[in-house]
Amino acid sequence: MRHELAVQHGPEDDRMRPGAAYRLMTSAVVPRPIAWVSSRSADGVDNLAPHSFFTVVSTDPAMLAFTSVGRKDTLRNIEATGEFVVNVAPGPLFEVVNATSADYPPEVGEFDAEGVTREPSLTVAPPRVAGSPVAFECRLHEVRPTGNCFVVVGLVLHAAVDASVAASDDMVRRPHVDIGALQPWSRLGADEWGLLGEIREIERPRYDG
Incomplete structure (x- = not known):
């Protein structure tokens, strides 16, 4: 037996509301890596917030994207x-x-409010999180409005x-990160978070036809 849920079509009384669709998708599309995004406002306030709609969108040039659900301080900065x-x-x-996900007002910086140690970035003004083992400094490529969200793409x-x-002796030419040492958090549904479970390795097949 399956529950058949009308998301975009069907009688209005039977259709899922946007909030219900959000709860379904965020509990089923898992695990989602977290972009812990640091930004700086035009007034110099350092903002820090987690975003779990996050992925790689290009490797040449290298680009990352995260989604702001609504217009938030990170996006405005x-x-x-x-x-x-x-x-x-x-x-x-x-x-x-988790604490930096609170809806602090724009004039309050999460770095200071939550006691997060800064580390200077080399190519951009917003600071890095000193306690984060991997950080990507980005320049805005585009902001793409999508439904009730905004997809932010960074170079x-x-x-x-x-x-x-x-996990490599030559991180410039053969970069690789030890996922076991990294231990990144991911978001699941509702108030659920997750660490790594079982990790399997399998070689990608090649078509020889």
């Missing part, structure tokens, strides 16, 4: 300055990552990888 940093949300900072200018998670 990036539109104003054109810069941001995507920090990986590591295991030891679980409570702090990666610089990557900072802590030696504790580096």
Whole structure:
């Protein structure tokens, strides 16, 4: 037996409301990696917030994208300055990552409010999170309105990888991160978060026809 749920079509009384669709998708499209995005407002306030609609969108040039559900401080800051940093949300900072999701007013910076240690970025003004083992400094490529959301695409200018998670002796030519050492958090449904479970390796097949 399946529950048949009308999302966009069907009688209005039987159709899922937007909030219901959000709850279904965020509990079924899992796990979602977290972009812990640092940005700086035009007034110099350092913002930090987690975004779990996040992925790679290009490798040449290197680009990352995250989605702002509605118009939030992170989006406004990036539109104003054109810069941001995507920090990986590591295991030891679980409570702090969650705390920075609170709806602080624009004039309050999450770095200071939650006691998050800054680290200067090399190519952009917004700081990196000192406790994050991997950070990507980005310049805004585009903001694409999509439904009730905004997809923010950033061109990666610089990557900072802590030696504790580096899985290669030559990170410039053969970069690789030790996922076991990284221990990134992911978002699941409702108030659920997740760490890594079982990790399997399998070689990608090649078509020889």
